[in-house]
Amino acid sequence: MAIRFSVITFLVIGLLVLPIHSAWCRSYPAPYDAMGSVLAWESLLTVDNRYQLIVLEEFEHRHYFAYSPSTELAELYYIFNTPNDKAFRYESNLVSNYSEVESTSRSLLVMTSFTVPGHQNFHFKPELPLPIYGRPTRLSVWVRSDEYPHRLEFEFKNALGQTVKVDAGRLYWKGWRRLDITLPRELYRSARLTGDQNRTQFTGISIYSHPKSKPGAISLQFDHLLILSDISNQQYDGADIVDEW
Known part of the structure; x- marks a missing residue:
């Protein structure tokens, strides 16, 4: 009798937990689901006026330069090449509603080498x-790689002038991919101390070579660097609202 009761209890608990687990799994698209994450951003921007899409960089004309390079090859220039992806085209239509820059189908090509x-x-x-x-909560960017094991990192300064580094993971894929990253609270938490909600700054991008990779040149492309920012005056601790998608 006790065994039967335990089995029934286990099944009941399982049925209660299953919907919760399923809902959590559906809360945010998988990293490889570019269209799903674009639609998630669009949905939040539509239903919640606390959030604003910031087109931080379309990689069309702004000058970028290498600093403290530890390699002789350091080339950065724009080329007429963008992702041939349905999600990118859909995102481009969304971006056009928030950007003052006319798109010319260009992206930033970055070439370097690690000897x-x-x-x-x-x-x-x-x-x-x-x-x-505002309070930047998520970052998205399109990156073209060629299965490099190296690591990508985005760098910011918060309202106190402190450097905040955001790890974007390894560049181990081939072709274009849309990265969608949760930003750390350190980027905007200090704005409460300064009273300035416009002090967070994007300062650059870093590529860290993998010690077991083969020596040689690499090339990457970047397009559509976007920020999802909370522009409300509400004070809350952390980006938990975004994490609950």
Whole structure:
């Protein structure tokens, strides 16, 4: 009798937990689901006026330059090539509602080389830091890679002038991919102390070579660097609203 009761209890608990787990799994699209994540952004922008899409960089004309390069090859220039992806085209229509820059189907090509992998890194940045209004909660960007094991990182400064680095993971895929990243609270938490909600800045991008990779040149492309920012006056601790999608 006790065994039967335990089995029934287990089944009941399982039935109660299953819907919760299923809802959690559906809360946000998988990393490889570019269209799903674009639609998630669009949905939040439509139903919640606390959020605003900030077109931080369309990679059309702004000058970027390498700094503290540990390699001889350091080339950055624009080419007429963008993702041939339904999600990118859909996102481009969304971006056009928020951007003042006319799209010319260009992207930023970055070329460098690592002759001593694990000891060399590559950093590049815009001429001036790019300001971000509100509380930046998510970042998205399209990156074209060629199965490089190296690691990508985005760099910011918060309202206190502190450097905040955001790890975007390894570049181990082939072709274009849309990255969708939750931003840390350190980016905007200090704005409460300064009273300035327009002090967060994007300062650059870094590529850290993998120590076990083969020496040689690499090339990457970047397009559509976007920020989802909370522009409300509400004070809450952390980006838990976004994480509950």
